[in-house]
Amino acid sequence: MDKGRLEAFTDGVIAIIITIMVLEMKVPHGADFAALQSSLPVFLAYVLSYINVGIFWNNHHHMLHATERIDGRVLWANLFLLFWLSLIPFVIRWIDETGFTALPTAAYGVVLAMAAVGYNLLQRAIIARNGQNSRLATAIGRDLKGKLSLATYVASIPLSFISPWIGIALYVAIAIIWLVPDRRIES
Numbered sequence: 001m002d003k004g005r006l007e008a009f010t011d012g013v014i015a016i017i018i019t020i021m022v023l024e025m026k027v028p029h030g031a032d033f034a035a036l037q038s039s040l041p042v043f044l045a046y047v048l049s050y051i052n053v054g055i056f057w058n059n060h061h062h063m064l065h066a067t068e069r070i071d072g073r074v075l076w077a078n079l080f081l082l083f084w085l086s087l088i089p090f091v092i093r094w095i096d097e098t099g100f101t102a103l104p105t106a107a108y109g110v111v112l113a114m115a116a117v118g119y120n121l122l123q124r125a126i127i128a129r130n131g132q133n134s135r136l137a138t139a140i141g142r143d144l145k146g147k148l149s150l151a152t153y154v155a156s157i158p159l160s161f162i163s164p165w166i167g168i169a170l171y172v173a174i175a176i177i178w179l180v181p182d183r184r185i186e187s
Contacts, residue, residue: 003070006078007061013082014057020089021049026096042096048171049092055178056085056115060122066136067126077125081118087111105164106157112171113153120146149174 025046028035060081091111094104120143127137140146152170160167 003064003067006070006075007064010057010060010078010082014053014085017053017086017089018050021046021053021092024089024093024096041100042092045092045095048168048175049088051175051179052112052115052171053085053088055175056081056119059119059178063123063126063136066134066139067130068134069129070126071129073125074122074129077118077122081115081122084111084115084118088115100164100168102161102164105167106160108171109153109156109160109167112174113150113157116146116150116153120150145177149177 025042026039028039030036088108088111091104091108095101095108098104123136123140123143123146127134130136152174156167156170159170
């Protein structure tokens with residue numbers, strides 16, 4: 001099966017996700033800095049979400065370049081990942097509408113955690129198709145960075161009920177960790 005179609009489909013879906021995110025942002029009601037300042041929190045949520053989607057896309061790109069063969073299991077795992085990424089615009093809209101309250105902030109963590117699960121399932125499906133000695137399997141090794149990220153997302157969910165800002169701080173920390181592309185699988 002040709003991995004080029006999978007990559008093109010994923011690129012298209014991610015482009016739509018990013019477009020929806022920006023279209024969901026409200027234009028400030030006013031022409032001064034005070035009006036713009038009221039939009040700052042949701043703009044920063046958009047920036048964080050854009051970075052998160054970009055991180056998944058960037059690492060997905062590198063992972064597919066380290067892949068020789070795909071199959072139906074890989075396709076379904078990729079769809080699972082894209083499903084969760086497609087919920088990011090919904091969750092940031094919910095955060096905007098409620099003013100960074102606990103449940104929407106925790107829901108953002110659920111979406112990111114499930115996207116990380118999806119990415120991990122995709123990685124495993126590719127390794128199952130290409131073998132334990134494949135370029136991808138060798139490159140990712142024990143995947144401590146991926147496991148730490150998922151554990152942090154999971155921890156952020158209940159911590160968001162203590163304070164939404166704890167959850168947001170953890171989401172930012174994970175994004176910072178992943179800003180540099182995963183060198184293990186770069187081609």
